[in-house]
Amino acid sequence: MTDPRIERLADLLVNYSCAVKPGENLLLEAIDVPHAFTAAVVKSAHGAGGRPFVLLKHNVVTRALMHAATQEQWQQIADVERAQMEKMQCYIGARGSLNVSELADVPREKQRIFESTVWKQVHHAVRIKRTRWVVLRWPTSAMAQLAEMSTEAFEDFFFNVCTLDYAKMSRAMQPLKTLMEATDQVKLRGPGDTDLTFSIKGIPAVACDGKLNIPDGEVFTAPVRESINGIIQFNCPTLYRGVTHQDVRLEFRDGKVVKATSSNTAKLNEVLDSDEGARYVGEFAIGFNPYCTRAMKDILFDEKIAGSIHLTPGVCYDEASNGNKSDIHWDLVLRQSPDAGGGEMWFDGRLIRKDGRFVAPELAGLNPESLIG
Numbered sequence: 001m002t003d004p005r006i007e008r009l010a011d012l013l014v015n016y017s018c019a020v021k022p023g024e025n026l027l028l029e030a031i032d033v034p035h036a037f038t039a040a041v042v043k044s045a046h047g048a049g050g051r052p053f054v055l056l057k058h059n060v061v062t063r064a065l066m067h068a069a070t071q072e073q074w075q076q077i078a079d080v081e082r083a084q085m086e087k088m089q090c091y092i093g094a095r096g097s098l099n100v101s102e103l104a105d106v107p108r109e110k111q112r113i114f115e116s117t118v119w120k121q122v123h124h125a126v127r128i129k130r131t132r133w134v135v136l137r138w139p140t141s142a143m144a145q146l147a148e149m150s151t152e153a154f155e156d157f158f159f160n161v162c163t164l165d166y167a168k169m170s171r172a173m174q175p176l177k178t179l180m181e182a183t184d185q186v187k188l189r190g191p192g193d194t195d196l197t198f199s200i201k202g203i204p205a206v207a208c209d210g211k212l213n214i215p216d217g218e219v220f221t222a223p224v225r226e227s228i229n230g231i232i233q234f235n236c237p238t239l240y241r242g243v244t245h246q247d248v249r250l251e252f253r254d255g256k257v258v259k260a261t262s263s264n265t266a267k268l269n270e271v272l273d274s275d276e277g278a279r280y281v282g283e284f285a286i287g288f289n290p291y292c293t294r295a296m297k298d299i300l301f302d303e304k305i306a307g308s309i310h311l312t313p314g315v316c317y318d319e320a321s322n323g324n325k326s327d328i329h330w331d332l333v334l335r336q337s338p339d340a341g342g343g344e345m346w347f348d349g350r351l352i353r354k355d356g357r358f359v360a361p362e363l364a365g366l367n368p369e370s371l372i373g
Helices: 004-017 035-047 059-068 071-085 108-130 141-146 151-162 166-181 265-272 361-366 368-372
Strands: 025-031 051-057 090-095 132-137 185-189 195-199 206-208 218-221 229-233 238-240 243-245 249-253 256-261 281-287 308-313 332-335 344-347 350-354
Touching (some): 004 090, 004 132, 004 166, 051 059, 051 071, 059 108, 141 151, 166 218, 166 361, 166 368, 243 265, 256 265, 361 368
Parallel strands (some): 025 051, 025 090
Antiparallel strands (some): 185 195, 195 229, 206 218, 218 281, 238 243, 308 332
């Protein structure tokens, strides 16, 4: 018998996030997830009148391919996957991981080949732009270990955060979207050396309410590309290309990262030197999912932490474009809640959030007690 929580999640993804309509094609890309979940998505898609397609992958196999495959091979893989994606109206990416560091020993150049073919040509060029899509992590023992939780407790947390009342959250985040689109100057203060200013003038704000990511709970925009100045010191660990970084500290001058340090400064700068756009920021976002309260080294959860913001070196999204282009997109998270050191967020000289809580009256509906209650 299928866990009813799995069935509820599959129903949310198919009928709310993707809103599958009769006759539409849905691709489920299932990476290291239980077949029971895959089958539940297939069943739910059929129930909605859709046509489900399934692409099964395994990170161990992907690692072997990344080590061995040539540029020509990855291009052929990208061509096949792009041809499939172009026939889809909807996409669900379910991504589990039995070892979050599985790709840590893949050489930089091999990772760049994958990113410039499969990621750029299939996902960024087609999936993100042409389908109704949603991506999620699948709870595994490896994720539970990162979160320092038992497997059972982590699964309970996962299903709580992933089946939140996203329609209620959607209504509550509209005033934040409106405010961000009316704002010019943003100022961030926080733990360590954090004192950062930038403009978001004229760039759309996008409310993320369970239609693109599960879990969800953020509004994002992008800084004006050359407007960022100052220092930001992130206080959440971050995992990128299989390498964990602590205490990432970025110093900006006219939008560009001119100095970058972390617990692995060499690897950090290796990523930031990937291309010209990697040292500029493509996204600024504010997180407020009430069930996400601490870092887990999984960005789909960490970027939604209540009381957090994230800045993203690399490519911007078309929906909130500042013109920055890059092969990377690395979300880095700063918590501003009291247990993380506190902090402030100002819009055009007005205090909007202090120590992780919205103090602007029109945004009170995004504080945890309002979203859970």
